[in-house]
Amino acid sequence: MKDRIFRATLFLAAGLIVLLTAGIVYGLVSQSMDALTHFGPLHFITSPAWDSRSDDYGALSFIAGTLLTAVLALAFCIPFSFSASLFNGEYFRGRKIATVVGSIVDLLAGVPSIVFGLWGFYTLRPLLAGAGGQGFGILLASIVLAIMIIPYASSLSAEFIAMTPSELKEGAYSLGATRMEVVRYVSLPVAGSGILASYMLAFGRALGETMAVTMLIGNTNNLPHGLTDTGNTMASIIANQFGEAGGLKLSSLMAIGLLLFLLTATINFLSKYILKCVTLSKS
Amino acid sequence: MEDTVKYILELKNVSVSYSPGKQAVDNVSAGIQPHTVTAIMGPSGCGKSTLLRAVNRLHELYRDIRTTGEILLKGESVFRMNPMQVRRLAGMVFQRPNPFPTMSVYGNVLAGYKLNNISLSQAEKDGIVERSLRSVNLWDEVKDSLNKKGTFLSGGQQQRLCIARTLALKPELLLMDEPTSALDPISTARIEELILELKKQVTILIVTHNMSQAARISDQSMFMYLGELVEFGPTKQMFTKPRDKRTEDYLTGAFG
Numbered sequence: 001m002k003d004r005i006f007r008a009t010l011f012l013a014a015g016l017i018v019l020l021t022a023g024i025v026y027g028l029v030s031q032s033m034d035a036l037t038h039f040g041p042l043h044f045i046t047s048p049a050w051d052s053r054s055d056d057y058g059a060l061s062f063i064a065g066t067l068l069t070a071v072l073a074l075a076f077c078i079p080f081s082f083s084a085s086l087f088n089g090e091y092f093r094g095r096k097i098a099t100v101v102g103s104i105v106d107l108l109a110g111v112p113s114i115v116f117g118l119w120g121f122y123t124l125r126p127l128l129a130g131a132g133g134q135g136f137g138i139l140l141a142s143i144v145l146a147i148m149i150i151p152y153a154s155s156l157s158a159e160f161i162a163m164t165p166s167e168l169k170e171g172a173y174s175l176g177a178t179r180m181e182v183v184r185y186v187s188l189p190v191a192g193s194g195i196l197a198s199y200m201l202a203f204g205r206a207l208g209e210t211m212a213v214t215m216l217i218g219n220t221n222n223l224p225h226g227l228t229d230t231g232n233t234m235a236s237i238i239a240n241q242f243g244e245a246g247g248l249k250l251s252s253l254m255a256i257g258l259l260l261f262l263l264t265a266t267i268n269f270l271s272k273y274i275l276k277c278v279t280l281s282k283s
Numbered sequence: 284m285e286d287t288v289k290y291i292l293e294l295k296n297v298s299v300s301y302s303p304g305k306q307a308v309d310n311v312s313a314g315i316q317p318h319t320v321t322a323i324m325g326p327s328g329c330g331k332s333t334l335l336r337a338v339n340r341l342h343e344l345y346r347d348i349r350t351t352g353e354i355l356l357k358g359e360s361v362f363r364m365n366p367m368q369v370r371r372l373a374g375m376v377f378q379r380p381n382p383f384p385t386m387s388v389y390g391n392v393l394a395g396y397k398l399n400n401i402s403l404s405q406a407e408k409d410g411i412v413e414r415s416l417r418s419v420n421l422w423d424e425v426k427d428s429l430n431k432k433g434t435f436l437s438g439g440q441q442q443r444l445c446i447a448r449t450l451a452l453k454p455e456l457l458l459m460d461e462p463t464s465a466l467d468p469i470s471t472a473r474i475e476e477l478i479l480e481l482k483k484q485v486t487i488l489i490v491t492h493n494m495s496q497a498a499r500i501s502d503q504s505m506f507m508y509l510g511e512l513v514e515f516g517p518t519k520q521m522f523t524k525p526r527d528k529r530t531e532d533y534l535t536g537a538f539g
Contacts, residue, residue, distance in 0.1 A: 167381045171445070173344060174375035175452065176367040177398035185398055189385035 032255035076146035089161030136218035160194030322501035374449030380441035382433030439470025
């Protein structure tokens with residue numbers, strides 16, 4: 001009897017979570033309908049307009065801002081996260097120094113977004129401002145984003161690099177390979193899909209990051225044309241304007257929220273799927 | 284000088300320890316003549332694989348493992364040679380077939396060249412692949428699937444592929460660490476035949492804990508026990524008239 005009550009409770013809880021997710025999606029869809037039907041979904045996505053006076057809204061500037069900052073952040077983070085994952089996963093694997101470096105990298109993941117924003121605003125921005133302007137913009141936001149996603153990319157990659165079977169590495173060494181050749185031709189190719197998946201997870205995280213980006217990107221509703229341009233991401237425009245919006249503008253923000261949700265969900269799903277394939281083939 | 288040249292491999296007082304004070308291989312000395320098959324026998328944990336891995340300096344990949352003594356390959360100390368050079372001269376085949384999963388059959392045979400950044404012309408590559416696969420009697424079985432992943436082959440084929448991969452680098456010595464222990468009897472028989480054929484090209488040192496395998500394929504045998512080389516001599520003599528009581532007990536199945 002107790003067992004059945006417990007089972008029923010579990011089912012109820014699980015069901016509630018599914019309902020909750022469905023509710024969020026339904027809320028987003030229903031509230032973005034106004035904007036999507038008024039502008040047409042395709043026009044909404046491809047229009048760079050964001051004008052409260054003429055009530056004309058489009059998502060292109062923010063989609064561009066989001067993709068631009070996330071891709072740049074990924075590019076900036078690779079040299080650091082890649083070396084960190086080789087350091088921890090291969091060269092100093094199992095040594096004390098690797099544990100120390102690993103914990104410090106993981107510590108980055110635990111720093112609240114607002115703290116990164118604050119640091120970027122008062123420490124990094126003045127440095128960039130030296131080159132002219134106030135320092136806000138795509139570049140500043142991307143640099144801080146890059147630091148924020150380093151732990152996501154490096155910890156998981158390090159695990160996959162460390163998982164390379166020692167019999168394969170010994171096989172390569174016994175053919176006269178140096179350590180660098182073993183890493184390049186054996187460990188990295190074998191860990192390849194896992195590494196790809198960890199960078200996709202990091203990318204997904206960069207897409208949705210809000211607080212720090214909102215503080216650093218300059219918050220202008222235009223299509224960015226260069227690194228030093230200011231702009232907005234999908235997340236930052238919502239954070240900026242949700243409180244004062246109503247009617248068609250609010251519905252447009254909802255539609256942007258829906259798009260962002262679909263985008264990050266897809267990236268996450270893909271990376272999880274790759275991870276699942278990798279772990280299945282390993283065992 | 285003449286004494287050392289007679290042997291392709293000479294072990295002088297070789298000891299290996301995994302941690303200070305614990306000898307896994309204890310003061311082993313032996314000379315191996317070229318174009319022979321030498322079986323290293325003994326119960327699990329007697330140090331036979333450890334001795335084999337000392338020859339191509341594989342222990343140096345791990346911290347805390349110490350090798351002492353002298354190992355001469357063609358009269359030259361392996362410790363004074365570049366380890367990469369040693370490992371190319373003394374190829375190794377492992378207990379479990381370990382073809383590189385990201386490489387094709389073709390790529391696996393050439394892996395040694397790729398790993399050493401040696402560039403070859405297409406004709407040279409094709410020649411090496413065909414010659415190496417033929418020398419392990421695998422060519423006819425895989426010539427139509429050279430671009431498939433090496434891991435799609437059967438266990439026995441994979442092991443022959445790994446032998447081909449090693450032979451492609453033209454080693455003088457082939458170190459085999461229980462190469463058939465993960466294989467079925469038919470694949471095992473094929474590898475054993477192959478070992479007898481390969482004797483013409485290379486000198487073979489094979490670790491086995493299958494006594495009948497040692498009897499079938501080896502010219503001389505080493506019997507190791509608790510890290511010590513108890514007996515070393517012609518296989519026939521060891522199987523018929525062992526000199527040491529421990530060898531006799533092992534061969535008659537008293538332990539092992």
